Amino acid sequence: MTCPCGSNINYETCCGVFHASGQTVPTAQTLMRSRYSAFAKHEIDYLKQTTWPPYQKHFDEAGYFSRAKDSIWLGLGILDSEDGKESDTKGTVTFIAKSMLNGELIEQREKSLFKKKNGVWYYVKAVG
Numbered sequence: 001m002t003c004p005c006g007s008n009i010n011y012e013t014c015c016g017v018f019h020a021s022g023q024t025v026p027t028a029q030t031l032m033r034s035r036y037s038a039f040a041k042h043e044i045d046y047l048k049q050t051t052w053p054p055y056q057k058h059f060d061e062a063g064y065f066s067r068a069k070d071s072i073w074l075g076l077g078i079l080d081s082e083d084g085k086e087s088d089t090k091g092t093v094t095f096i097a098k099s100m101l102n103g104e105l106i107e108q109r110e111k112s113l114f115k116k117k118n119g120v121w122y123y124v125k126a127v128g
C-alpha cells in the first residue's frame with residue numbers, strides 16, 4: 001500500500017522504515033509525515049517516542065489510540081516549513097491533516113514546533 005503520508009511510495013519503504021526500526025528521521029518535515037502515518041497505522045508507541053521527552057509522561061496513550069482507530073485518515077498536506085533541516089536543531093511545520101471521525105470531516109490545521117536533542121528530532125507542541 002502507498003504510505004498514508006502522501007509520498008506516493010510504498011509504506012514499507014517510506015514512514016514504515018521509521019515505525020519499524022526506530023531509525024531516526026533526518027528532518028522535522030519527515031517526522032511530521034511519519035507521525036501522521038503513525039496515526040493512520042495505529043503506531044501509538046511511535047507517537048509517544050517522538051514526543052519531546054519531558055512531555056512523554058503526560059502522553060495520553062489511550063486517548064491517542066482511540067482517536068487513531070476511530071478515524072479514517074484521508075491525507076496530509078504540508079503547507080509550510082521553516083528550518084528543521086538536517087543541520088538545524090529546531091523548526092516548524094505547518095500542515096493540514098484530514099480525517100473523518102464519526103461521519104464528520106475534520107481538517108486539522110496546525111503549526112507544529114519540532115526540536116532536535118542528541119541528534120534526534122521530536123515533536124514539541126503546536127505553536128499556531
Ligand SMILES: [Zn+2]
Pocket residue numbers: 003004005006007011014015016033034037
Ligand atoms: Zn510516508
